[in-house]
Amino acid sequence: MEIIKDKNILIVGATGCIGKATALLLKQSGANLFVTSSNKSKLAELSAELDLPSNQTFLLDITDANAVKNVAENIHQQIPAIDILINAAGIGIIKPIENLTEQDFMQTVQVNLAGAFYVVKNFIEPMKIAKKGLIINIPGVLGKTPMAGAAAYSASKYGLNGMMKSIREELKRTDIRITNIFLGGTDSPFWDHIDLRVQRDKFVQASEVAKSIWFLCQQPSSGVVSELVLQPFNHQAI
Numbered sequence: 001m002e003i004i005k006d007k008n009i010l011i012v013g014a015t016g017c018i019g020k021a022t023a024l025l026l027k028q029s030g031a032n033l034f035v036t037s038s039n040k041s042k043l044a045e046l047s048a049e050l051d052l053p054s055n056q057t058f059l060l061d062i063t064d065a066n067a068v069k070n071v072a073e074n075i076h077q078q079i080p081a082i083d084i085l086i087n088a089a090g091i092g093i094i095k096p097i098e099n100l101t102e103q104d105f106m107q108t109v110q111v112n113l114a115g116a117f118y119v120v121k122n123f124i125e126p127m128k129i130a131k132k133g134l135i136i137n138i139p140g141v142l143g144k145t146p147m148a149g150a151a152a153y154s155a156s157k158y159g160l161n162g163m164m165k166s167i168r169e170e171l172k173r174t175d176i177r178i179t180n181i182f183l184g185g186t187d188s189p190f191w192d193h194i195d196l197r198v199q200r201d202k203f204v205q206a207s208e209v210a211k212s213i214w215f216l217c218q219q220p221s222s223g224v225v226s227e228l229v230l231q232p233f234n235h236q237a238i
Helices: 017-028 040-050 067-076 102-130 151-170 206-216
Strands: 006-011 031-036 057-059 084-087 130-137 175-183 227-232
Touching: 006 017, 006 057, 017 040, 031 040, 031 175, 040 151, 057 102, 067 102, 084 102, 102 130, 102 151, 102 175, 130 151, 130 206, 151 175, 175 206
Parallel strands: 006 031, 006 084, 031 057, 084 130, 130 175, 175 227
Antiparallel strands: none
16 A cells, blocks of 8 residues: 655645544654645644644635645645645535525535636646646535535535546546545534534544545555545434
8 A cells, every 4th residue: 555654745625624634644644744724723723733834834715726826836846746635625505596696606616616626737737747646535425416405515516526537537547546535424514504404423523534535545556446435324314
């Protein structure tokens, strides 16, 4: 299996519930981390906790294409290429169609799909030159199975799933691997303002998601885990 120690790993959305748990676990394994977040105070806290230098932490709105490009250029001035790119950024707006606004829809697509596109586009070329790398995205189960009230969210995550599968076809002559993680209910702030009666005590924990990402970062060089599905046994509405 691949080793994590000294690998250059970028975590986009590193201050979210899953991103932070993953960052802490990978740091413990000796990775050379670069992290981004759209939250300045949380980024400062995480940077201090991980003991990261300022040139490896970036305040970033991934819906800003120029900002993503600038961060990529900054990182590539320090290292030739990222070894592992983990996109843990995303938002969730769950509303029935009659309550879903145009702004809700476009914001969801901008963050979950367009933002992911900007990130991959700006980090993939150096990977192609190196002819190796690993890209991990998290479409979630709503990226392959729809749910009532998730029109915007599923649209963005179905798009992310399809985009990464298409890019995978372009990379067949390289050793760049792509993994999509399809998560079920995960106990995170995502659910704090969603009006669904679910059993959060039965949700997957962020620490367990982080362990699955840690595992994926060690995929054997001779193969690839194209998809990983991780969901609770049961978290049906109550």
